[in-house]
Structure formats: C-alpha cells, structure tokens
Amino acid sequence: MNDQTSAGTASGQTRTGDKPARRPLSGAGIFFLRQREASILIAGILLVIYFQISSSAFLSGPNLGNLVQYSATTAIIAAGEVFVLVCGELDLSVGMVYALTPFVMFFAVSAGLPVWLAVILGLLAAAVVGLINGAVTTLLKVPSFVTTLGMLFLINGFTLTISGGFPVQPQAGAVFTGIFGANALALMAWAVVIALLFQFVLKKTRWGLHTVATGGNPHGAAEVGIKTKTIKTGNFVLCSVLGGLAGILDAFRIGSIDPLSGGTEIMFAAIASAVIGGTLLAGGVGTILGALLGALVLGILKDGFTLLGVSAYTFDMILGGAILVTMVINVRLTLLKERGGL
Amino acid sequence: MAEQSREVLRAEHISKSFGQVTALKDISMHLNRGEVLGLLGDNGAGKSTLMKIFTGFHQPTSGKLFLNGREVTLKSVAHGRQMGVECVYQDLALVNEINVYRNMFLQREPTRGGFLGILNDRAMRKAASEHLGRIGVNIPSVDAEVSKLSGGQRQAIAVARSVYQKSDLLLLDEPTAAMGAKESAQILDVIQRLREQGDMAIIIIAHNYAQVFDVCDRVNLVEGGKIVFDKPTAETSVQELTDLVVNEYRMARASVHEA
Numbered sequence: 001m002n003d004q005t006s007a008g009t010a011s012g013q014t015r016t017g018d019k020p021a022r023r024p025l026s027g028a029g030i031f032f033l034r035q036r037e038a039s040i041l042i043a044g045i046l047l048v049i050y051f052q053i054s055s056s057a058f059l060s061g062p063n064l065g066n067l068v069q070y071s072a073t074t075a076i077i078a079a080g081e082v083f084v085l086v087c088g089e090l091d092l093s094v095g096m097v098y099a100l101t102p103f104v105m106f107f108a109v110s111a112g113l114p115v116w117l118a119v120i121l122g123l124l125a126a127a128v129v130g131l132i133n134g135a136v137t138t139l140l141k142v143p144s145f146v147t148t149l150g151m152l153f154l155i156n157g158f159t160l161t162i163s164g165g166f167p168v169q170p171q172a173g174a175v176f177t178g179i180f181g182a183n184a185l186a187l188m189a190w191a192v193v194i195a196l197l198f199q200f201v202l203k204k205t206r207w208g209l210h211t212v213a214t215g216g217n218p219h220g221a222a223e224v225g226i227k228t229k230t231i232k233t234g235n236f237v238l239c240s241v242l243g244g245l246a247g248i249l250d251a252f253r254i255g256s257i258d259p260l261s262g263g264t265e266i267m268f269a270a271i272a273s274a275v276i277g278g279t280l281l282a283g284g285v286g287t288i289l290g291a292l293l294g295a296l297v298l299g300i301l302k303d304g305f306t307l308l309g310v311s312a313y314t315f316d317m318i319l320g321g322a323i324l325v326t327m328v329i330n331v332r333l334t335l336l337k338e339r340g341g342l
Numbered sequence: 343m344a345e346q347s348r349e350v351l352r353a354e355h356i357s358k359s360f361g362q363v364t365a366l367k368d369i370s371m372h373l374n375r376g377e378v379l380g381l382l383g384d385n386g387a388g389k390s391t392l393m394k395i396f397t398g399f400h401q402p403t404s405g406k407l408f409l410n411g412r413e414v415t416l417k418s419v420a421h422g423r424q425m426g427v428e429c430v431y432q433d434l435a436l437v438n439e440i441n442v443y444r445n446m447f448l449q450r451e452p453t454r455g456g457f458l459g460i461l462n463d464r465a466m467r468k469a470a471s472e473h474l475g476r477i478g479v480n481i482p483s484v485d486a487e488v489s490k491l492s493g494g495q496r497q498a499i500a501v502a503r504s505v506y507q508k509s510d511l512l513l514l515d516e517p518t519a520a521m522g523a524k525e526s527a528q529i530l531d532v533i534q535r536l537r538e539q540g541d542m543a544i545i546i547i548a549h550n551y552a553q554v555f556d557v558c559d560r561v562n563l564v565e566g567g568k569i570v571f572d573k574p575t576a577e578t579s580v581q582e583l584t585d586l587v588v589n590e591y592r593m594a595r596a597s598v599h600e601a
C-alpha cells in the first residue's frame with residue numbers, strides 16, 4: 001500500500017496539502033527583507049528631497065563627494081560587522097583597527113618596503129586582531145561584547161603609543177593613491193563592489209549559509225557538524241580586515257594618518273548602518289546591501305544637517321534618537337522572530 | 343549489501359562524565375542491520391548523551407565503540423557521519439532562518455567553484471523535493487523558511503534529512519515528541535518502511551513507548567545512566583513496560599517522601 005502511494009509521488013514534486021499550495025513562504029521572508037531594504041531606500045530618497053529643497057547645495061558635486069566619503073568607509077566596515085552580527089557576535093574594536101592599520105602601513109613604508117606590501121602587512125595586522133577576538137571569544141568563551149571592548153582599549157592605547165599621538169602623512173605614488181580612494185568615485189566603487197561581493201558571499205555561498213546557521217541556531221549548527229568556532233573566528237577576521245581596509249582608504253583620501261580618527265564613532269556608525277539596514281542583533285538575519293543603504297542614510301542625515309547649519313551637538317542628539325528608535329524596532333522584530341512569527 | 347557486516351553497532355562498557363555529573367555508567371549494547379531498538383527512560387536518564395556518543399558529538403570517558411565490526415574512536419560528528427552514523431537530535435538542529443531545502447543539505451551542500459563554495463541551489467531544491475515526495479512528507483514548499491512550518495513538519499524534515507543519507511546507523515531522539523497522533527503516525531510509517539528495507543540499524547528514543555512499540559524489534563530501558571532492562575518486543579508487552587515505569591515512578595516518589 002505504502003509503496004504504491006510513494007511510487008505515485010516518487011517522480012513528482014513534493015505533495016501539496018488539501019488546500020491549494022501557498023506560495024513559497026520563504027518568499028515572505030525575503031520580501032520582508034527586500035521591503036526593509038526598499039523602505040530604507042525610500043527614506044533615503046525622501047531625505048535627499050527634503051535637504052535639496054532646504055538647501056540647493058545638497059545635490060551639488062562637492063557635497064555629494066562629502067556624502068560619499070562619509071558613507072563609503074562606514075559601509076565597508078558595516079559589511080564586516082553584518083557578518084559578525086549574523087553569526088551571533090559583536091565587534092566593538094573595529095573602529096580602533098581602522099586607526100591602527102594605516103600606521104602599520106606607514107611604519108612598513110618607512111622601513112623601506114614597497115607600498116603594496118605595506119598595505120598587505122597592515123591588513124595582516126588587522127587580521128591578527130580579528131583572530132585574537134575570535135579565539136578569546138570562542139575558545140575562552142568570553143562574550144564578544146567584553147572581548148572586543150577590551151580589544152578596543154588595547155588597540156587604541158597601542159596606536160597612540162606607536163604614533164606618539166601625532167598624525168603622519170601616507171607616502172605613495174599618484175596611481176596608488178588614486179586607486180585607494182583619493183577621490184569620491186574610487187571610494188564609492190570600493191564600497192559598492194565590497195557590498196555586492198559580500199552580499200553574494202552571505203546569500204549564495206557555504207560560508208554565508210554557515211554564518212546564518214551559526215547565528216540562527218548555534219547548538220543545532222554544531223550538531224550537524226558546522227565548525228561554529230571557525231565560522232565566528234573567520235568573521236571576526238573578516239570584520240577586522242575590512243575595518244583596516246577602510247582605515248587605509250581614508251588615510252589616502254585625507255592624506256593624513258591620524259591616531260585619533262575612526263574609533264568608537266565610526267564603529268557605532270557601522271553597527272547603526274547594519275541595524276538600520278535590517279540586520280538583527282540576535283543573529284541569523286542580515287543583509288549587506290541593507291547596511292550599505294543604512295550607511296548612505298546616515299551620511300545623508302549628517303551631511304544634510306551640516307548644510308542646514310545644525311550644530312554637531314544637535315546632530316548627535318538627532319542621530320542618537322534615530323538609532324534608539326531603530327533599535328527598539330529591531331528588538332521588537334527579534335522578539336517576533338523568537339516567537340516564530342517572522 | 344552482501345559484504346556489509348550484520349552487526350552495525352557494538353558498545354562495550356561505555357561511561358561518560360561531565361565534570362562531577364556521571365551521565366552514563368558501563369553501557370553495553372549491540373544492534374544488527376535491519377533491527378530497530380527502542381530506548382526508553384526517564385528525563386535525564388542519559389539517553390541523549392548515549393546517542394551523542396554514537397554520533398561522535400561527545401567522546402566517552404571510557405569504553406569501546408565498534409561500527410560495522412571495527413573499533414572506532416569518533417573524533418567529531420563529521421567523522422561519525424563518514425562511518426555511517428546519522429542522527430535526528432531532540433532539538434532537531436534545523437535553522438529557522440533558512441529554507442527547507444538548504445536545511446536538508448546543511449553542512450553537506452552541493453557546491454560549485456571549488457574553494458569558493460558557491461551553493462548549488464538548483465540541485466538542492468530538486469533533490470530535496472524529490473526525496474520528500476518519495477518518503478511522503480507533506481510541506482507547502484521546499485522554499486519555505488523552516489520557521490514557517492509546524493512542529494510536526496519540522497520533525498519530518500529533520501527525519502527526512504537523516505534518511506536521505508544512506509547511513510548504516512540511524513539515531514532518532516524523540517522523533518514524535520512535538521507531534522500530534524496523525525503526524526506521529528506518518529513518521530512511524532517512514533521508520534517502518536526503513537525497517538522493512540533492512541539496510542540500516544535504527545535506534546529510537548521515545549517517551550511514548552506505546553507509540554513506538556510496534557516498530558521496534560527490541561526495547562531497552564535506561565535508568566540513572568545504566569541499561570536496566572533489555573528484551574525483544576516479542577517477549578515483552580506495553581503492559582510490562584508500563585509496570586516498569588510505574589514502579590520506577592513509585593520508587594522516585596518514595597525517595598522524595600523520605601527526604
């Protein structure tokens with residue numbers, strides 16, 4: 001009997017219920033995320049219109065350049081932060097890696113190494129920080145909030161020590177400087193290419209899938225044999241390296257390596273971009289493109305308020321409020337998710 | 343099939359401690375191909391821990407493990423799978439945020455592009471959909487996110503995932519725990535079919551022994567990390583098992599009253 005019924009469906013598709021098959025429910029999930037990305041896009045466009053009406057300088061070339069410069073490096077860091085958040089962790093130290101990496105590059109060049117090698121050395125140093133973050137978090141079982149908070153202070157102190165607290169000038173040829181973000185277009189290209197690349201990695205590769213599984217169901221992921229510690233550590237390394245790259249790009253753009261640049265401000269901006277973009281702090285859900293849009297919205301806000309003559313203090317208050325509201329929504333969504341309603 | 347050994351599993355004097363807690367004490371058992379063993383016992387008796395030793399998730403503190411006649415020291419779940427052990431965990435090990443077909447292939451996804459590991463979604467979707475149809479699992483779509491499925495459907499996916507791998511030893515930890523009677527019957531149906539095919543040995547952990555009794559060849563009762571009862575189903579009955587469990591319960595109550 002059973003054999004007959006199963007033979008009947010063997011070559012066919014999954015049997016559908018008595019009711020007509022509902023369209024793919026995951027479609028709803030994807031739609032939600034798309035919608036999330038779309039709603040940020042719309043918010044961004046509305047803000048642009050508002051600021052353009054308030055100040056005709058908003059859509060001018062130089063101003064857009066400013067905007068891109070602010071958003072691009074934040075978006076690059078946010079891409080790394082999304083991976084860390086999706087696998088269920090948090091990296092607070094990335095802003096300090098952003099400040100440290102160009103110094104490592106600078107000292108390597110001063111020691112007579114070619115620039116390209118110096119860049120690689122800088123990124124390697126960043127990777128080592130990520131590796132330590134990952135090892136302490138996964139092997140010693142210290143919550144990543146604590147691990148990376150400690151690392152934040154450690155790296156900051158280290159950077160200030162090796163630099164003596166003074167900025168220096170990066171040295172490289174014009175071509176190299178051009179590629180590494182001396183102009184806004186190059187910088188935006190870096191951000192967009194990185195966002196597209198890592199969106200693909202997150203959604204279409206084994207690494208991305210295992211990152212989602214590790215954050216979505218840590219225990220279950222381990223039970224099916226996913227090396228969750230490796231996944232987490234790898235994502236800490238990825239986040240650090242992207243933080244380091246962002247630091248190098250900004251060093252060339254600004255033409256100065258400042259030990260006080262980046263830090264907690266750019267780290268918070270990156271996490272805020274990720275969260276505004278639809279990444280859940282609870283892990284398992286995130287999008288890189290959303291984070292890119294989130295970074296753009298933050299950039300538009302910052303830039304627009306500057307044009308309107310809103311003081312930096314007021315801006316911080318508005319920004320803080322906006323982030324709080326987004327976080328509240330985020331937490332509500334997380335609760336929904338835990339109840340299986342999402 | 344001819345050269346496959348008859349005895350799939352043999353465990354000799356397995357013990358397991360977690361620090362101060364001794365979860366298993368001197369467990370010995372064996373299981374042949376085509377046999378289904380029902381593993382009964384109270385909460386905390388050590389059933390899940392024993393399963394996780396067979397899968398390679400835990401390593402025993404002492405004792406020996408033989409698979410297909412050869413002694414093995416399983417280093418990891420991946421190693422256990424290589425040796426032909428599959429498991430449906432009590433907590434299912436499904437990821438809610440991921441769709442059905444990707445869950446079905448989690449950790450052994452077909453990929454392209456070598457080390458890049460680009461997922462072959464098309465192959466997964468097709469294979470998952472055919473396999474679920476074949477064993478008669480009923481879900482709206484393999485594209486559905488697992489969070490959108492009922493408890494029974496999730497359980498069915500988890501069982502289907504394990505059955506898909508042609509394993510020698512299939513371990514099911516409370517496979518009908520989250521289900522209604524009708525859904526349970528569907529899972530037990532799948533198990534019965536696997537039993538008739540006779541290619542693998544199966545261990546079912548169950549609270550509801552009356553439910554699984556019919557598909558088992560043998561029943562073991564675990565108590566305090568030891569096997570205290572071992573009989574073929576032909577020589578016992580649901581009634582005898584009930585008496586055993588009631589007895590255990592009375593003793594537990596008595597000891598609570600004494601204390």
Ligand SMILES: Nc1ncnc2c1ncn2[C@@H]1O[C@H](COP(=O)(O)OP(=O)(O)O)[C@@H](O)[C@H]1O
Pocket residue numbers: 360363364365383384385386387388389390391392
């Ligand atoms: N990872 C672990 N660490 C410490 N103790 C554990 C662990 N896993 C199980 N135990 C303990 O071992 C005993 C048996 O648990 P378990 O095998 O889950 O029982 P069962 O599945 O029969 O309900 C329990 O006392 C439990 O608390």
Ligand SMILES: [Mg+2]
Pocket residue numbers: 389390391432515
């Ligand atoms: Mg259990």
